[in-house]
Amino acid sequence: MKAEDEQAFREFVTSQMASLRKLAYMTCGDWHAAEDAVANALVKLYPRWRKLDRPDLYVKTMVYRAAVDETRRPWRRERSAGDAMPDVAFRDPAGTTDERLRLRAALDAVPAGQRAAVVLRHYLDLSLEDTARVLDCTVGTAKSQVSRGLAKLRESLGGDRINLTAQPMEERTNAVA
Numbered sequence: 779m780k781a782e783d784e785q786a787f788r789e790f791v792t793s794q795m796a797s798l799r800k801l802a803y804m805t806c807g808d809w810h811a812a813e814d815a816v817a818n819a820l821v822k823l824y825p826r827w828r829k830l831d832r833p834d835l836y837v838k839t840m841v842y843r844a845a846v847d848e849t850r851r852p853w854r855r856e857r858s859a860g861d862a863m864p865d866v867a868f869r870d871p872a873g874t875t876d877e878r879l880r881l882r883a884a885l886d887a888v889p890a891g892q893r894a895a896v897v898l899r900h901y902l903d904l905s906l907e908d909t910a911r912v913l914d915c916t917v918g919t920a921k922s923q924v925s926r927g928l929a930k931l932r933e934s935l936g937g938d939r940i941n942l943t944a945q946p947m948e949e950r951t952n953a954v955a
Contacts, residue, residue: 783828786827787824799813802841805842806845806848814844815848816841819841820837823836880935881935884935888930889927893927895920896931899920899924900924906921
């Protein structure tokens with residue numbers, strides 16, 4: 779194949795890859811089989827590339843047929859042990875991520891000593907005595923640092939409530955106990 783034909787083939791594959799993968803997936807229902815079907819179709823298309831008037835239609839037909847063939851292969855009928863396991867539904871973490879970013883920005887507005895006190899006391903659930911020990915200060919100083927840090931945090935958040943947990947606090951503490 780000439781260098782210009784090879785370059786044209788590469789550009790074609792780059793421009794068509796996403797739609798070919800979607801076609802294959804919608805045909806066979808499995809991303810791995812879809813990848814195989816597209817790869818097999820492109821391997822067969824390469825030697826015929828110069829002879830085709832409409833390679834886009836030709837390759838779509840080939841991908842469709844390859845995807846159907848992938849589902850008919852005997853090894854595809856075998857079921858793995860993972861197929862018997864039920865799918866576990868997870869919450870969409872996008873909202874939680876936004877909340878964490880807001881909280882991180884609000885924490886950055888709190889002075890370092892107060893931020894450390896708040897994190898030790900409320901995020902790591904240390905007692906006031908342990909917080910004071912970590913900060914190397916008295917219990918009264920640790921208590922005031924936590925109080926001032928929380929006030930600054932509330933001010934930065936503007937009174938908005940933030941929920942970063944997927945389950946209520948009672949369920950988390952019962953699960954730990």
